[in-house]
Amino acid sequence: MLSFMPDNCRAFASLLEREILALAISAEEKDARIYVEFATWLEAAYPGSEALFEDMAAEENEHRRRFLDLYVARFGEHLVPIRREHVRRFLVRKPIWLMKAMPLEIVCQQAWEMEESAYHSYLEAAKQTTNANIRKLLGSPAEQERKHAQTADRIDAEVLGEDGRDAQKSKAHRQFVLTYV
Numbered sequence: 144m145l146s147f148m149p150d151n152c153r154a155f156a157s158l159l160e161r162e163i164l165a166l167a168i169s170a171e172e173k174d175a176r177i178y179v180e181f182a183t184w185l186e187a188a189y190p191g192s193e194a195l196f197e198d199m200a201a202e203e204n205e206h207r208r209r210f211l212d213l214y215v216a217r218f219g220e221h222l223v224p225i226r227r228e229h230v231r232r233f234l235v236r237k238p239i240w241l242m243k244a245m246p247l248e249i250v251c252q253q254a255w256e257m258e259e260s261a262y263h264s265y266l267e268a269a270k271q272t273t274n275a276n277i278r279k280l281l282g283s284p285a286e287q288e289r290k291h292a293q294t295a296d297r298i299d300a301e302v303l304g305e306d307g308r309d310a311q312k313s314k315a316h317r318q319f320v321l322t323y324v
Contacts, residue, residue, distance in 0.1 A: 152228070152229055152230055152231040153229060153230055153231065154230075154231050155230050155231065155232070155233055155267065155268075155271070156271065158225075158230065158271065160217075160271075160272045160273075160274055160277055161214070161217075161218045161223055162223050162225055163268050163271060163272060163277070163281070164210055164213065164214045164217075164218070164277060165214065165222050165223035165224075165225050166225050166226070166227065166229075166230060166233065166268075167206075167210045167265070167268065167281065167284075168207055168210045168211050168214060168222065169225065169226045169227065170227050170233075170261070170264075171203050171204070171206045171207035171210060171284075172203075172204075172207050173226075173227070173236065174203045174236075174257060174261065175200045175201075175203035175204045175207065176200075176239070177236065177239050177257070178196045178197070178199045178200035178203060178254070179196070179197070179200045180239050181196045181250050181253075181254065182194075182196035182197045182200065184245070184250065185247065185250065188247075189247050192247055192250075192251075196250075196254070199254065202287070206284045206287065209280060209283075209284075210280065210284075213276060213277065213280050217274075217276075217277075233264060235260070236257065258288045259288075261284070261285075261288040262285050262288040265281050265282070265284050265285035265288065266281075266282075266285045268281045269281040269282045269285065
């Protein structure tokens with residue numbers, strides 16, 4: 144009988160540098176897809192916030208690209224097939240297909256939680272590696288994940304401004320009340 148209990152997962156501390164980078168690539172790719180899905184949900188009701196999540200997806204894709212470039216340079220083209228669910232307590236995310244569209248405030252809270260957990264995970268990953276380039280590369284996205292809230296505020300101000308935020312809040316009270324499955 145197949146078992147999908149945590150016993151089948153590896154401890155993060157047991158991962159090799161190659162596996163840590165492959166895991167980071169996979170995690171960034173998945174987070175970018177989640178942000179694209181959030182943007183799609185918000186498209187009609189919150190066009191300014193849609194743009195914010197598209198920008199965040201682009202940043203996650205840039206992180207993924209940088210991790211992938213270093214991986215290929217250091218370990219070759221064969222990417223270890225590891226995902227976050229293979230590693231005990233690493234960046235747990237609720238599967239996007241189990242969710243329905245959510246109100247803007249919950250989407251924003253979900254994004255904040257994603258960025259916070261990514262920040263802590265990259266700091267932990269950086270401690271695990273002895274390679275200076277990998278450590279530097281993991282430390283950089285950790286700081287970038289931490290700054291995403293500031294970036295979101297900046298994009299929010301540029302895309303929406305005060306009038307746009309007020310219009311979105313007003314619209315939110317009239318419509319767009321969707322929930323988790």
